Amino acid sequence: MAFSPLVDELVESLRCLPGVGQKTAQRMAFHLLEKGRAGGERLSEALASAMTGVRRCESCQNFSDTGICPICEKPERRGGTICVVESPSDLLAIEQAGDYQGGYFVLMGHLSPIDGIGPADIGVELLLRRVHEEGVKELILATNPTVEGEATAHYIADRLDGSGVLTTRLAHGIPVGGELGYVDGFTLTHAFRGRKPLAD
Numbered sequence: 001m002a003f004s005p006l007v008d009e010l011v012e013s014l015r016c017l018p019g020v021g022q023k024t025a026q027r028m029a030f031h032l033l034e035k036g037r038a039g040g041e042r043l044s045e046a047l048a049s050a051m052t053g054v055r056r057c058e059s060c061q062n063f064s065d066t067g068i069c070p071i072c073e074k075p076e077r078r079g080g081t082i083c084v085v086e087s088p089s090d091l092l093a094i095e096q097a098g099d100y101q102g103g104y105f106v107l108m109g110h111l112s113p114i115d116g117i118g119p120a121d122i123g124v125e126l127l128l129r130r131v132h133e134e135g136v137k138e139l140i141l142a143t144n145p146t147v148e149g150e151a152t153a154h155y156i157a158d159r160l161d162g163s164g165v166l167t168t169r170l171a172h173g174i175p176v177g178g179e180l181g182y183v184d185g186f187t188l189t190h191a192f193r194g195r196k197p198l199a200d
C-alpha cells in the first residue's frame, strides 16, 4: 500500500535495521512523522554524520571517528597484551567490566569458509603485524565459544606457533551466582576442563 513515495521510502529504509520487518518499520515511520519530528531530524543528522564520518581504526579495526581510536592512542594500552574479539559490542562489554587494561583487536566477524570469509576478511595479517611490531607478549583470543569462534581462535594461535607469543583463551564456565543443575552440558564440560586449584 502506498501513502506517498517519501513515506514508502522511509518505511523501506527502516527495514535495513536488524529485526525490523514491514509492520515495525511502518510503526516507526508513522511515529516519527506524527509526533517524533524533532527526534527524527536528530536521527537523520546523526545517521548522515555517522555514515560518512565513522571509519575503522587503522590499528585495531574498531569503529572510530579518527584514524587511530582513543584506546589505541593511549601508550599504556599498547605493547603488552592484545585482546582479540569478534565485534565492537564484545569490546564494549570487556571495557564496561573495567578490569582489562590492555589493547584490542576487533575482527568484525569470524572465519567462515562456508560464507567465503577467510583470514584476509577479518584482518589477521594486520593483527599479526601488530603483534610483532609492538612486541606483544600475550594474545587473548576472546572470540565467542561457538564452532566458528573456536576455529578462528585456533587459526590465529596456529599462525603464532613458535613465535614465543603466549596465546590464551577466556575460561568458559558456570555463571557467577548460577546453579549447576541449570547449566547445559556443553558449558559444564568446558567448566570442567577449565577448572583451577582452589587457592588460585
Ligand SMILES: [Zn+2]
Pocket (backbone or CB within 6 Å): 057, 058, 059, 060, 061, 062, 068, 069, 070, 071, 072, 073
Ligand atoms: Zn584502535
